[in-house]
Amino acid sequence: MAGNDQRRGGLRKTNKKGMVKGSGGQARRALKGKGPTPKAEDREYHAKYRAKKAAERRAQGRHEKETDEFVVGRNPVVECLKAKVPATALYVGQGTGADDRLTEAVTLANHRGIPVIEKPKFELDRMTGNAMHQGLGLLIPPFKYAEAEDLVEAARATGQPGLIVVLDNITDPRNLGAVIRSVAAFGGNGVVIPERRSASVTAVAWRTSAGTAARLPVARATNLVRTLKMFQQNGYQVVGLDAGGDHTLDTYDGTENVVIVVGSEGKGISRLVGETCDTIMSVPMVEWVESLNASVAAGVVLSEFARQRRVK
Template identity: 80%
Template sequence: MAGNSQRRGAMRKTNKKGMEKGSGGQRRRGLAGKGPTPKAEDRVYHAAYKRKKEQERRARGRHEKPDTGEMVVGRNPVIECLRAKVPATLLYVVEGTNADDRLAEAVQLAQHRGIPTQEVPKHELDRMTGNGMHQGIGLMIPPYEYADVEDLIDNVKSTGEAGLIVVLDNITDPRNLGAVIRSVAAFGGHGVVIPERRSASVTAVAWRTSAGTAARLPVARATNLTRTLQRFQKAGYQVVGLDAGGDHTLDTYDGTDPTVIVVGSEGKGISRLVGETCDTIMSIPMTGWVESLNASVAAGVVLSEFARQRRAEVSGK
């Protein structure tokens, strides 16, 4: 019979039931349940899994990219940074660069401040700066160390003074940021707060515009301006937003209490949610045909008036 042949290579049939000796129970395990079906994004062969991994990769690129600082190039910008005492870690000079008064001054200023000078080949500075427009010189500026909002509130409280803080909303020009920092320092303010996103940051341009005051005045970053303003309100601050259509004017406003001044851009102004969080919207009296002021100018005008009020209060006591 087929299958029961005694010839070599024939297969023997059997009626034996159950598992074969030595199977290790593989067939029984194969019949066991495998649990719930994994989500599509957890199955490595599924398109949803690939999309999730791509999103994670992009998120790492956005949020985990290290900030290595900024390279300022060009003889005049480098000298301006050194004169303004912008913190720097290294001065690069291209080997064989023709020396002139500006280059000599840059090297002398760096030596005076204890900043090391390093000669590099031209192609190396080209690579570091991304172009050949460096004029043979570059200054490495380390990342700015931002303050924490909570620390800022605590530090002001420890002084016993009425806090005076400027919060910037929709300000993207670092020159405006630098000018505001300078005004806050000049009129006795205690700090500046900027958003983490869609905002100018403390770059070399802001450093230069602040005329070095960024080294002594704390600048804090906030992940959410609305929640940050609410935190200031809980700490006893009045939050004043500047806008041309304000309910109050600078002429009648009392700025002697702890105050946060919110300044928006000349074009966009203050964003809606930030404006709704403010306790007061205040305008600056101006000649009728002038529509608005630059953000740093508006901040300077209000800071000057509040500083005058505080001096008058102290002298009147």
């Protein structure tokens, strides 16, 4: 029968749809609202989203830097213990051959009340991430930084003019440790370092400071320009050290509240920090020497300011 042929292509469809009541509902999903527009920082394609993620990565990086630190090797461990670097435990590998340095490390740890813990060598390898530990690992907790405002209050409590050093672009922890030692030696009230792109108070800085980091406050600032303005509002003159300064150390009066800003030997002081300084000062030198190491320059200026204060 025509139309009922079972051959392929010969079957008549009997369920053909015509107009359906309410057919406008077919586009109901397309017409449905998408809800409120997400915030800019939640939209993956937006610049603010990328900025938020970058800030999270930086924060994560700062957190990672503030974890416990292992100092390994017999000489470094003994140096840290002698410098009275704060430590929570001294780990000794089981079966490690004893010598004078290992014995000295254990003796120093016992005198300071630091627990001495024996560990199998393979576990000490895993804990320190360094197979060259020579059987010794000293665990050092993160340094406890002060706030810049704390330095102002501490200086005010002494009844003497404040003397503070701010470091800009200093990435070598040995320079940081040497500056801390100089500030302590010449009666300064503390050191300020940036939170990013700066050396931190690690075991290396501790050793270079010869233990003075235990007694001199070190503050960390998220924004150096804002921190310098805070010092200015509290009556401090901010002096930046630079070879092309408009003043020299020979003529500058450092007997009042003063902040000394020291940049790296290569980069110097960053532009915005330099523009915030009240004075740019140079250290007189022979012409054929271009610059001084940052910690040396800081030490020279601190020594001169300390002399001026003694004779005033």
